[in-house]
Amino acid sequence: MNKESKDYSKYFDFSNAKVISEDEQGKRIRINGREINIISEPNQRQEKQRGKQDIQVHYDQAVTEELKDLGVGKKYIIYTFGCQMNEHDSETMSGLLEQMGYEKTEDRKQADIILLNTCAIRENAEDKVFGELGHLKTLKLQRPGLILGVCGCMSQEENVVNRIMQKHQFVDIVFGTHNIHRLPVLIRDALFNKEMVVEVWSKEGDIIENLPKKREGMRAWVNIMYGCDKFCTYCIVPYTRGKERSRRPEDVIAEVRDLARQGFKEITLLGQNVNAYGKDFADITYSFGDLMDEIRTIDVPRIRFTTSHPRDFDDRLIEVLAKRGNLVEHIHLPVQSGSTEILKKMSRKYDRERFLELAFKIKQAIPDVVFTTDIIVGFPGETDEQFEETMSLVREVEFDFAYTFIYSPREGTPAAGMEDNVPMEVKKERLQRLNALLQEQSRRSNERLMDQVVEVLVEGESKNNPDILSARTRTNKLVHFAGPASLIGQIVHVKITDIMSYYIKGVLVTEPMQMTS
Numbered sequence: 001m002n003k004e005s006k007d008y009s010k011y012f013d014f015s016n017a018k019v020i021s022e023d024e025q026g027k028r029i030r031i032n033g034r035e036i037n038i039i040s041e042p043n044q045r046q047e048k049q050r051g052k053q054d055i056q057v058h059y060d061q062a063v064t065e066e067l068k069d070l071g072v073g074k075k076y077i078i079y080t081f082g083c084q085m086n087e088h089d090s091e092t093m094s095g096l097l098e099q100m101g102y103e104k105t106e107d108r109k110q111a112d113i114i115l116l117n118t119c120a121i122r123e124n125a126e127d128k129v130f131g132e133l134g135h136l137k138t139l140k141l142q143r144p145g146l147i148l149g150v151c152g153c154m155s156q157e158e159n160v161v162n163r164i165m166q167k168h169q170f171v172d173i174v175f176g177t178h179n180i181h182r183l184p185v186l187i188r189d190a191l192f193n194k195e196m197v198v199e200v201w202s203k204e205g206d207i208i209e210n211l212p213k214k215r216e217g218m219r220a221w222v223n224i225m226y227g228c229d230k231f232c233t234y235c236i237v238p239y240t241r242g243k244e245r246s247r248r249p250e251d252v253i254a255e256v257r258d259l260a261r262q263g264f265k266e267i268t269l270l271g272q273n274v275n276a277y278g279k280d281f282a283d284i285t286y287s288f289g290d291l292m293d294e295i296r297t298i299d300v301p302r303i304r305f306t307t308s309h310p311r312d313f314d315d316r317l318i319e320v321l322a323k324r325g326n327l328v329e330h331i332h333l334p335v336q337s338g339s340t341e342i343l344k345k346m347s348r349k350y351d352r353e354r355f356l357e358l359a360f361k362i363k364q365a366i367p368d369v370v371f372t373t374d375i376i377v378g379f380p381g382e383t384d385e386q387f388e389e390t391m392s393l394v395r396e397v398e399f400d401f402a403y404t405f406i407y408s409p410r411e412g413t414p415a416a417g418m419e420d421n422v423p424m425e426v427k428k429e430r431l432q433r434l435n436a437l438l439q440e441q442s443r444r445s446n447e448r449l450m451d452q453v454v455e456v457l458v459e460g461e462s463k464n465n466p467d468i469l470s471a472r473t474r475t476n477k478l479v480h481f482a483g484p485a486s487l488i489g490q491i492v493h494v495k496i497t498d499i500m501s502y503y504i505k506g507v508l509v510t511e512p513m514q515m516t517s
């Protein structure tokens with residue numbers, strides 16, 4: 001257990017909480033003078049359960065007539081922490097707010113509503129949110145009419161919601177990952193009743209289609225499934241995101257077709273474990289490979305997906321990915337550790353050998369594939385030898401890039417109760433060595449591109465120099481080159497001239513010379 005994070009009990013002094021009323025609609029309580037309407041609270045025991053009931057799909061409108069004008073003349077900001085799933089959820093919330101009449105602003109002093117879409121994956125992600133809440137308190141004191149909302153994965157945690165009710169009473173709305181579509185109603189309640197509204201569903205709900213989404217730029221995310229049933233021992237996601245539920249293929253395909261019509265150049269299919277797509281369908285046999293095989297025929301230049309679990313990566317998917325075209329030759333395949341014993345303690349359901357076999361099989365089918373991964377160092381009890389196995393696996397697979405993390409205990413997960421005798425200094429040193437190796441490998445892989453002509457999607461001007469454009473290869477490498485802003489959103493060819501630490505430099509080639517993809 002490390003520092004105060006593991007012991008929130010000191011925030012749970014509900015002796016001063018008074019129940020005002022309680023019925024099937026929820027519970028109204030008063031704590032230190034603040035009225036709180038708890039429509040529903042998170043409960044980790046329930047979050048862990050996996051019910052057998054079928055998932056229904058709803059196509060109703062979330063913003064009804066009575067909610068349509070609530071935000072007219074008002075402004076909103078959403079601060080998003082965490083993964084692409086959260087980024088995409090924020091696009092849905094923006095869509096809902098804009099249907100209510102709210103307009104986006106970059107200036108928090110002008111905002112009438114501020115939402116923090118939070119991440120629970122590691123402790124530092126949570127610390128950032130509580131830090132941000134501290135800043136927002138000052139703003140709320142200056143402008144009491146401001147509505148402050150906390151949502152996302154942290155809201156699914158009991159200890160977080162209790163801490164907010166006790167210590168951050170200036171918050172107006174708390175809602176979770178399963179009831180985003182309820183945002184308009186919760187805003188209405190907070191506005192009219194002047195009380196804190198807490199509505200977090202412990203059980204995942206049904207699938208809600210047709211929610212508005214405010215997308216920007218030329219790249220779009222599309223959810224294909226929600227939730228995770230893997231229960232890796234370190235991970236909070238199966239609790240915060242509920243059980244695996246796949247969207248119907250026809251709904252996913254219709255959304256991708258529509259985005260293609262709108263001119264989006266790249267689509268990333270999203271899910272906590274996309275390879276489990278379709279396993280929950282009772283009426284049809286349809287896998288992620290089948291979905292990819294249909295989507296690749298849609299006229300979008302690039303299709304990506306994230307994130308995949310090695311255990312469910314089947315031959316059908318490899319066969320479809322090998323057809324290439326708009327299916328890019330980049331696979332993000334989180335390995336977490338190179339040690340079979342640690343993988344077992346993590347309950348990853350594959351071992352080192354099976355992972356290597358899978359990577360080899362994919363490389364045979366797609367010889368120029370670029371692998372990226374996620375790695376956790378310093379899992380409870382990880383020995384020097386076990387860490388060295390991670391280093392050697394990174395070399396063997398030749399990962400180009402990895403998101404690397406020091407293990408962070410998450411309350412309520414099995415690993416949080418495991419004995420951990422590895423000092424933090426050792427974990428930090430391992431992380432540094434791993435990152436140095438990855439940097440070296442990434443440079444070597446980039447050097448192989450020297451003098452080649454590659455296809456890039458131009459995303460925008462580079463941050464520091466408006467004359468330089470910033471673009472990505474099919475394998476997601478960052479390329480900078482000089483060119484006119486009119487190329488933004490286009491796919492062009494660039495000849496690679498220099499390899500820098502974090503990006504590659506190139507020059508624009510008007511006539512494609514030699515294609516790498």
Ligand code: 5AD
Binds near residue numbers: 407408410
């Ligand atoms: N500690 C550190 N890293 C974690 N991840 C998930 N849970 C934890 C944790 N408790 C990492 C995994 C996962 C990525 C999204 O975050 O590597 O793939």
Ligand code: SF4
Binds near residue numbers: 085086118120241
């Ligand atoms: Fe995404 Fe997981 Fe963080 Fe939730 S906890 S935002 S699913 S990374």
